[in-house]
Amino acid sequence: MRPRHLLLLCALLSLISLPAAEDAFDLVIANGRVIDPESGLDAVRHVGIRAGRIAALSERALAGPEVVDASGLVVAPGFINLHWHGTDPHSNYYEAMDGVTSSFELEIGVADVDKWYDARAGRMPINYGVAIGHAPVRMVVMHDPGAFLPAGDAARRPATDTELAQIRRGVEHGLARGAVGVGFGLAYTPAASRWEILEIFRVAARYGAAGFVHIRGASSAGSADREEGLLEVIAHSAVSGAPVHVAHINSSAQEAVTRMLAIIEEARARGIDVTTEAYPYTAGMTRIESFLFDSWTDKPEQDYGKLQWVATGERLTRESFLKYRKQGGYVLIHANTEARVRTAIAHPLTMIASDGFDVEPPSHPRSAATYSRVLAHYVREDGALSLMQALRKMSLMPAQRLEARVPEMRDKGRVRAGAHADLAIFDPATVRDVATYERPAQFSQGMRYVLVNGAFVVRDGEVIEGATPGRPVRAPIAP
Ligand SMILES: [Zn+2]
Numbered sequence: 021m022r023p024r025h026l027l028l029l030c031a032l033l034s035l036i037s038l039p040a041a042e043d044a045f046d047l048v049i050a051n052g053r054v055i056d057p058e059s060g061l062d063a064v065r066h067v068g069i070r071a072g073r074i075a076a077l078s079e080r081a082l083a084g085p086e087v088v089d090a091s092g093l094v095v096a097p098g099f100i101n102l103h104w105h106g107t108d109p110h111s112n113y114y115e116a117m118d119g120v121t122s123s124f125e126l127e128i129g130v131a132d133v134d135k136w137y138d139a140r141a142g143r144m145p146i147n148y149g150v151a152i153g154h155a156p157v158r159m160v161v162m163h164d165p166g167a168f169l170p171a172g173d174a175a176r177r178p179a180t181d182t183e184l185a186q187i188r189r190g191v192e193h194g195l196a197r198g199a200v201g202v203g204f205g206l207a208y209t210p211a212a213s214r215w216e217i218l219e220i221f222r223v224a225a226r227y228g229a230a231g232f233v234h235i236r237g238a239s240s241a242g243s244a245d246r247e248e249g250l251l252e253v254i255a256h257s258a259v260s261g262a263p264v265h266v267a268h269i270n271s272s273a274q275e276a277v278t279r280m281l282a283i284i285e286e287a288r289a290r291g292i293d294v295t296t297e298a299y300p301y302t303a304g305m306t307r308i309e310s311f312l313f314d315s316w317t318d319k320p321e322q323d324y325g326k327l328q329w330v331a332t333g334e335r336l337t338r339e340s341f342l343k344y345r346k347q348g349g350y351v352l353i354h355a356n357t358e359a360r361v362r363t364a365i366a367h368p369l370t371m372i373a374s375d376g377f378d379v380e381p382p383s384h385p386r387s388a389a390t391y392s393r394v395l396a397h398y399v400r401e402d403g404a405l406s407l408m409q410a411l412r413k414m415s416l417m418p419a420q421r422l423e424a425r426v427p428e429m430r431d432k433g434r435v436r437a438g439a440h441a442d443l444a445i446f447d448p449a450t451v452r453d454v455a456t457y458e459r460p461a462q463f464s465q466g467m468r469y470v471l472v473n474g475a476f477v478v479r480d481g482e483v484i485e486g487a488t489p490g491r492p493v494r495a496p497i498a499p
Pocket residue numbers: 127234267268
């Protein structure tokens with residue numbers, strides 16, 4: 021090539037402004053063991069992140085202004101928690117230290133969707149979303165005095181036709197404002213008729229939303245017939261066409277867990293879109309003044325010993341039960357067995373979800389440690405699940421549950437080019453839960469880096485308090 025032509029070529033090349041290698045990505049996660057439950061990938065890859073998304077997944081090293089060496093660490097999709105009741109963003113840092121990058125209040129939901137999202141804008145370490153809730157709307161319509169759960173008329177009185185119309189309108193408004201689903205605390209609203217619930221399922225179906233349900237009658241506090249509550253919501257789903265997600269099958273099913281998982285499997289085989297979830301603890305937790313304890317005023321004395329008052333850690337007697345029921349507050353219920361919980365966690369249909377609350381005042385260790393406990397106890401120590409199976413239950417399956425209603429969930433729960441850079445990067449040999457029933461507000465260990473929309477919330481194993489890269493996850497708002 022003549023020198024003149026070479027000069028021309030150089031001039032042409034300089035016009036094609038290739039970015040310098042350092043500018044191609046904002047951040048590179050190098051040498052990590054990338055596990056993606058959707059594609060089945062489990063191999064060392066380099067992950068290039070740009071503008072909050074995964075821009076490249078490469079077998080060759082990538083360059084960037086910042087490179088994090090993830091040698092020996094698992095790079096997984098950030099965990100998606102479909103069951104969370106916390107109200108204080110501080111508690112979401114505990115979730116981040118547990119690998120959670122998106123957290124949803126779906127089982128109970130709220131009465132005012134806009135207010136809930138507005139209160140969180142710019143303040144959240146992880147992504148957040150909410151359901152419009154049948155019980156909260158019922159509480160507003162019936163002027164119920166309860167905190168969070170119904171304590172008066174909304175629990176114990178059937179709705180009049182006028183009230184039912186108001187409840188329906190309240191739920192419809194929430195869906196129009198982009199609620200992720202419809203919450204049903206049916207165990208806490210026993211006076212709501214089957215017709216009322218079916219009417220709300222019909223509203224959900226019109227908006228392509230699933231019902232997220234604490235089934236009727238069933239809880240850690242006891243039930244006459246656990247299968248009845250499950251069969252009811254499967255019927256509502258079949259009649260209305262709205263999908264249904266059954267909360268905490270571990271605590272709702274108790275001794276019936278194998279039978280109830282079989283019912284869900286059979287319903288799915290007949291084309292009904294029913295899913296479920298579990299948390300890895302033998303104790304439940306709920307409010308002592310709720311309907312669940314209405315039948316507890318005259319139990320054998322040893323039954324009260326299954327109850328543990330969260331504020332003090334003391335086990336209850338009939339006398340202290342009656343005292344605290346007047347006062348109101350959270351109580352742990354030690355009712356389940358390890359074998360039943362293992363059955364629930366290991367079943368291929370079950371997602372992992374925490375049912376967590378604010379960590380202060382004290383609550384339940386599940387708020388801070390659900391995901392680490394599954395990875396430590398059921399994957400590493402017990403072998404009930406492979407790492408791939410566990411990660412699928414924590415990320416891909418919950419993303420898929422929400423996709424029909426919230427299209428952006430197709431870009432979460434995966435490690436692939438184009439997906440949101442929500443990542444849980446952890447040491448599989450040391451990840452573990454630390455929180456206990458007596459000291460629930462303790463960070464889990466082993467999460468080395470947690471990224472939310474490409475930004476660090478956990479770095480070098482330490483939480484970055486004050487990091488707020490969380491974004492609202494919301495269904496399209498109706499015009
Ligand atoms: Zn529940």
